[in-house]
Amino acid sequence: MSPQDRPSRTTEAFFGRRRGKPVRPQQAAALESGLDAYRLDLTADAPSDLRTLFETEVSAVRLEIGFGGGEHLLHRAIEAPTTGFIGVEPFVNGMAKMMMAVRARPLANLRVHDDDATRLLDWLPPASLGGIDLLYPDPWPKKKHWKRRFVSPVNLERFARVLKPGAKFRFASDIDTYVNWTLLHCRAHGAFAWQAAEAADWHRPYEGWPGTRYEAKAIREGRRPAYLTFVRK
Ligand SMILES: C[S@@+](CC[C@H](N)C(=O)[O-])C[C@H]1O[C@@H](n2cnc3c(N)ncnc32)[C@H](O)[C@@H]1O
Known part of the structure; x- marks a missing residue:
């Protein structure tokens, strides 16, 4: 998809909360220094090879959208030090928690984005990612809010553009209607x-x-999680 064909920013909105409890002074300091070190600069063009974004040599780059407090992202980045991870979380308290963790244990294979993931997806070059994890996205259980869900035809088109053939899109949720919704939308795409x-x-x-x-x-x-895996054809 060429830049002019990409979905327009004006047609969408970020529906989540950006702030919860006040950030404590120690967290604020970690947030500031952490964002300086790990935040991607989306005002510059994306490199054609995303591996150059990392301080260490990595063989592939994976993305986690909406990492919350970062527990899963941290685990994966430590487990696979030669894979680059980009984590996205617009919720300030979640990002502060993650930045506290990387202050204690710096990670050369990590970069972050602290805004809507759609901006990052549109910035990335085509066929540049080795995987996308969307784990427990905001469920929007009421039918009148389903259209706010992150999985949508336009966002699946974004995923399809940036994933390499054979790369995986993983989706976990405890909300049955969202699991069905994702199966139907992926099939239709x-x-x-x-x-x-x-x-x-x-x-x-x-x-x-x-x-x-x-x-x-x-x-x-008492809700039962489902773990879906899709492969980019
Ligand atoms: C229900 S929480 C799950 C957090 C984490 N994945 C977990 O399982 O603990 C969903 C997260 O997605 C984030 N989120 C919502 N909309 C987003 C968007 N457009 N781009 C990136 N993250 C988003 C929210 O801020 C929130 O932290």
């Missing part, structure tokens, strides 16, 4: 093949899965 050999695959966590904060809450409240 046509660029994604759902990878589930048998019904049980749907409820089997991903390899090395550390869980997420939101997932723990969902399980405590």
